[in-house]
Amino acid sequence: MTRIAVVSFRLGGTDGVSIEAAKWVSALGRLGHHVDTVAGSGVAHRLVPGLAADAASPPTYAQLHGALDGYDVVVVENLASLPLNVAAREVLYDVLADRNTIFRHHDLAWQREHLAHLEGPRDAPRWRHVTINELSRHELLARGIVATTIYNSFDCAPVPGRRDRTREKLLIDDELLVALPTRAIPRKNVAGALALCQQLDATLWIMGPAEDGYDDELETLVRESGVAVRRMLPPGTRMNDAYAAADLVVMSSTWEGFGNPVLESVTHRRPLALYPYPVAREIAAFGFDFFGLDDVASIGEFLRHPNAALLESNLEVARQYFNVTGLADRLHELLTRSFATVDN
Numbered sequence: 001m002t003r004i005a006v007v008s009f010r011l012g013g014t015d016g017v018s019i020e021a022a023k024w025v026s027a028l029g030r031l032g033h034h035v036d037t038v039a040g041s042g043v044a045h046r047l048v049p050g051l052a053a054d055a056a057s058p059p060t061y062a063q064l065h066g067a068l069d070g071y072d073v074v075v076v077e078n079l080a081s082l083p084l085n086v087a088a089r090e091v092l093y094d095v096l097a098d099r100n101t102i103f104r105h106h107d108l109a110w111q112r113e114h115l116a117h118l119e120g121p122r123d124a125p126r127w128r129h130v131t132i133n134e135l136s137r138h139e140l141l142a143r144g145i146v147a148t149t150i151y152n153s154f155d156c157a158p159v160p161g162r163r164d165r166t167r168e169k170l171l172i173d174d175e176l177l178v179a180l181p182t183r184a185i186p187r188k189n190v191a192g193a194l195a196l197c198q199q200l201d202a203t204l205w206i207m208g209p210a211e212d213g214y215d216d217e218l219e220t221l222v223r224e225s226g227v228a229v230r231r232m233l234p235p236g237t238r239m240n241d242a243y244a245a246a247d248l249v250v251m252s253s254t255w256e257g258f259g260n261p262v263l264e265s266v267t268h269r270r271p272l273a274l275y276p277y278p279v280a281r282e283i284a285a286f287g288f289d290f291f292g293l294d295d296v297a298s299i300g301e302f303l304r305h306p307n308a309a310l311l312e313s314n315l316e317v318a319r320q321y322f323n324v325t326g327l328a329d330r331l332h333e334l335l336t337r338s339f340a341t342v343d344n
Contacts, residue, residue, distance in 0.1 A: 001032060001034055001035065002032075002033045002034070002072045002073060002146070002335075003033070003034045003036075003037050003040055003071045003072050003073075004028055004033050004034065004035045004036075004071060004072065004074070004075060004169075005035075005037070005067075005069075005071040005073075005074045005075070005098070006021055006024065006025055006035060006036070006037045006038070006074075006075045006077060006273070007037070007038040007039065007051070007053055007068065007074060007075070007076055007077065007079060007092070007123070008021060008038075008039050008040075008051075008076070008077035008078060008079050009011075009039065009040050009041070009053045009078070009079055009084060009085065009117065010039050010041040010042035010052060010053070010223060011037050011039040011042045011043060011044045011077070012037075012039070012042040012043025012044060013042050013043075013226070014260065014295075015105050016106065016152075016257070016260055017077050017078050018042065019151050019260065019297050020077075020127070020132070020260075021037070021077045021267040022076075022272075022332065023152075023153055023324060024075065024104075024327070025037065025051050025326060026136050027090070027327040027328040027331050028322075028331060030326050030328050031331065031332055036071075037204070038051070038067050038068065038119050038318065039051060039052075040052030040053070040055055040088070042087070042221040042282065046067045047291070048063055048067050048089075048093060049118055050062060050064075050088055050170075051064075051079065051083035051085065051088050051092075052064065052085065053085050054085075055085055055088065055280045056177055057087070058088040058090070059088060059091055060091070060223060061091055061094055061095060064092060064095045064243045065095050065308070068095060068096070068099075071098045072100060072336065072339075073101070073102065073339060074096055074099060074101045074102070074103075074130065074161050074308065075102045075104060076092065076101060076103045076104065077104050077106070078104065078105065078106045078107060078292070078323075079092060080092065080105075080110070080122070081103065081104075081105040081106060081107055081108050081109070081121055082101050082106070082107040082115065083109055083115065083118045083119070083169050084115075084310045085092050085179075086118065091230075093122060095126060096124075096127070098124075098160055099126060100126050100339045101124075101126065101127045102128050102129075102130055102334070102337070103121055103128070103129050103130070103131045103339070104129075104131075104132070104174060104176070104297075105121065105129060105130065105131045105132070105136055105140070107118060108121070108136055108139065108140070108224035110139070110155060111136075111255065112174070112255075117310070119144060120140075121140070121145060124146045128148070128334070128338040128339075129145055129146065129147035129148070130147060130148050130149070130150050130171065130342065131148070131149050131150075132146045132149070132150065132151060132152055132257060132258050133149065133151065133164045133212055133279045134149050134177075134282055135259070135260060135278055135279055135282060136231060137151075140169040147182075148334060149309070150330055150331075150334065151258070151321070151324055152258045152260060152263070152322070153323065153326070154263045154264065154267050154318060154323065154324055154325040155267060155321050155324050156265075156267050156315065156318050156319045156322075156323050156324070156325075158221065158240050158267055158268060160239045160240065160241050160244060161238065161239075161241035161242065161243055161244030162243065162244060162245075163239035163241075163245050166234070166241040166242065166244065167245045168236055169234035169236075169237065170205065170234060172203060172229050172230070172245070175202065175203055175228075176198045176200055176201065176203065176229075176247050176248070176303060176308075177202065177205055177245060177246050177247050177248075178193070178196065178197050178200070178201050178202045178204050178205065178208065178246065178247050178248045178250050178273075179204050179205045179242060179243065179246035179248070179250070179270075180193045180204060180205065180207065180249075180250050180251075180252065181207045181243075181247075181249065181261040181264065182206075182207065182208050182251075182253065182261065182332070183209060183210070183211050184206055184208060184209065184210040184211070184214055184218050185209035185210070185211050185212045185214050186212070186214060186217075187253055187255045188205065188253050189251065189253055189270055189275060190218060190221055190252065190273055191221050191225075191252075191253040192250075192252035192293055193244070193250045193293075194222065194225040194227050194229075194267065196250060196252070196273055196293060196296065197225075197226050197227045197292075198225055198226065199296045200248075200296065200299065200300060200303070202229040202247075202248070202262060202330070203227070203229065203230060204227055204228070204229050204250075205229075205231075205242075205245075205246065205327075206228070206229060206230070206231055206232075207228040207232065207242060208232075209232065216227075217275070220241075225335055232339045239264070240268065242270035243264065243265070243270055244268070246270055247270075247301065247303060248270065248271050248272075248273060248299065249261060249265035249270045249271070249272045250272070250273045250274075250275075250293070251263075251265075251273070251275065252275045252277060252293055253277055253279065253280075254277055255277050255278070256277055256279055256280070258273035258283075259279060259283070260279070260282060262274065262283055262290075263283070263318055263322055266311075266314045266315055267318055269300055269311045269312075269315065270311075271291060271299070271303070271306075271310075271311070272290045273291045273292070273293050273295075273299055274290045274291065274292065274293060275293045276292070286317055286321050288314050288317055289313060289314060289317075290312050290314075303315060323340035333336060
């Protein structure tokens with residue numbers, strides 16, 4: 001049995017890295033491996049506070065070595081990709097210098113304007129790299145690092161949500177409800193989502209909190225748009241309830257490392273209005289049929305006369321290329337190809 005540790009800034013939360021890391025943990029467990037999690041904050045088997053993105057000081061070598069001692073493979077989730085805690089990354093590099101390691105890159109420093117001046121990932125003989133899109137794989141290759149792309153994966157048969165109950169909690173009756181299943185920060189382009197709702201005469205549901213000091217700007221945008229807005233998930237509401245309650249999903253972001261709501265809209269059989277950020281174009285190229293964020297006429301026509309065939313066609317594409325049921329096989333191939341001594 002292979003012992004594997006999954007390590008990140010934080011785990012066990014509702015952020016994209018935590019959600020995707022949990023899918024890997026589950027798939028590796030189904031393969032028969034023993035998997036533990038290590039994080040700076042959140043929920044994990046071992047918490048090492050110095051790993052957190054906002055830690056006052058990094059962990060010592062002894063602390064991190066102790067937390068990762070005895071594992072055959074370490075999977076690093078974004079901690080070396082997006083250097084939010086540079087000092088912790090340096091310690092991690094030292095601890096993993098001669099160990100079998102998979103660095104999974106959800107975002108890269110140069111893809112964020114305010115972090116572009118920081119060093120990107122390093123490489124070593126026993127390290128392997130995984131990206132969640134081809135754009136990042138090519139950008140790493142241009143910098144001398146070979147990586148494998150394993151896209152985020154999704155449950156293509158989710159439990160149906162409670163539409164009527166959720167809309168009642170939101171005080172929504174017959175009006176159109178447009179879901180924005182993200183946080184509110186500048187790159188999420190809330191203004192674009194508000195403009196769409198203004199033209200559709202719809203209510204916008206912003207599911208995540210305002211972060212990074214965006215509160216005042218968000219309030220101004222909402223006030224000036226005149227659009228009715230709902231905020232956050234009501235108590236007891238799950239994401240499958242949220243998608244069931246929505247008439248349309250909007251992904252207005254100008255940048256995402258992947259953008260899970262794109263595929264979640266598909267698996268929950270909801271139409272999607274999409275801003276063409278770079279990775280969104282890569283995803284759409286698999287054969288999905290999405291609406292452009294500014295294609296108000298087509299969106300309005302679909303909402304008046306839903307096309308079930310379009311939604312089913314999108315779901316079939318997701319089943320073929322992004323189905324979580326195939327993740328274990330992809331990870332087994334990655335491990336056996338990368339580390340000859342690793343087996344189940």
